[in-house]
Amino acid sequence: MSKRLDGKVALVTGGGNGVGKAVALSLAAQGASVVVNDLGTSEQAEGANRGAADVTVQExxxxxxxxxxxxxxxxxxxxxxxxVGIAEYEFGPVDIVVACAGALFPGDLTATDDTWxxxxxxxxxxxxxxxRATVPGxxxxxxxxxxxxxxxxxxxTLGNPxxxxAMGGVISLTKAIANDYQGHGVTANSFNPGAATRLYHATIASWEEKHAAGEITDEMWEAIKAGPGPASYVAPMVTWLATDAAAQTNGQVFSIGGGTVAKWSSFDVVKSIYRGDHRTTPEWTLDELDQVVPGGLLS
Known part of the structure; x- marks a missing residue:
């Protein structure tokens, strides 16, 4: 019996742990040949360990x-x-990229240039x-x-500017790729994973401190403590996005976790105020904006 991704070559970054590992296993189960990329760092991006990628490959x-x-x-x-060269040498040109690699950094406005x-x-x-290395091909x-x-x-919503x-830039980058390559058989989509990974567990203490300091609500803290579910629940939707069935799904952003898949809204104009044609009416005055912005645009 054929599988949905037979003959496809996939590159998964961050494939040694968490969501990346779950996705790599899922793609392989559907027949894809998978390059499991993982530098093997700690949650704080320190050190290196080949064991992370090796274990996923072995499985x-x-x-x-x-x-x-x-x-x-x-x-x-x-x-x-x-x-990408490893993928091409071992299996052939890359057909699927799933970019999952990440780590924890302090990213507030006291961060150094190096941290940025x-x-x-x-x-x-x-x-x-x-x-750049895969989509044109x-x-x-x-x-x-x-x-x-x-x-x-x-x-x-999480602070950490x-x-x-970076994450907002990922969405815009992905949407632009989707726009540039539509009609070429290529899709580009993003997802926000909700999973109880090692990165999730590494943040619990900091969220507890924020709750104690009154920086997050009781409801948000209870939701964080409850946990988002295992990474295996994220993998099926990501794998589906890699199949032929998702050929018309392009430029979208999804939240995936537990038993839920949700689609985010696009960057659309939601409300406008109208002064008149710039060729026939003067520009807004500040006194006018005092009235129409709170009462019309933001209401």
Whole structure:
């Protein structure tokens, strides 16, 4: 019996743990040959350990699938080229990219320049480097799936301005790729995963401190403590986005966790105020805006 991704080549970053691992296992179960990329750092992006990628590869192979590891840092363009090169050498051109790699950094307005660059390189530049290395080839062959991880943080609700900037940038980058390559058999979508991964567990103490300080509500703290569910619940929807069935799903953002899949709204104009044509009416006065912005635009 054929599987939905037979003959496809997938590259999954962050594939040694959590959501990335669950996705790699799921893609392989549907017949994809998978390059499992993971530098093997700690939750704080420190050190390196080949064991993370190796364990995922071993599980895929033991289940009858095809997989090889990549230990490259995909926060660099060179690392991405190496990871893509491994895929091409072992299996052929990359058809599916799922960019899951991430870590925990302090990203408030006291962060150093170095922290800013590390954050942007890992969370945002990673996706650009991956797209540059794979999406044009997908378009030439007439089929491809580019899938990126974003976060609730993109909406600014978690604070951490650098993280918010990076995750919001991921959404815009992905939507632009979707727009540029529509009609070429390539789709690009993002997802916000809700899963009880090691990164989730590493943040619990900080959220408890925020709750104690009154920075988050009791309801939000209770939801955080309850946990979002296992990573395996995220993988099916991500895998579906990589199949032919999702050919018309493009430029979307989904929240996936537990038993829920939700689609985020697009960046649409939701309300306007009208002064009149600029050729026949004067510009707004501040006194006018005092009235119409709160009462008309923001109400």
């Amino acid at each position: 895929i192979v033991a289940a009858g699938g095809k997989a090889v590891p990549s230990y490259d840092s995909i926060a660099t363009s060179e690392g991405v080229r190496n990871a 660059h590390r954050f942007i390189d890992l969370f945002l530049a990673q996706k650009f480097f991956l797209a 997908m378009a030439e062959r007439g089929w491809g799936r580019f899938i990126t991880v974003t976060s609730e943080g993109a909406r600014g 650098i993280f918010a900037a």
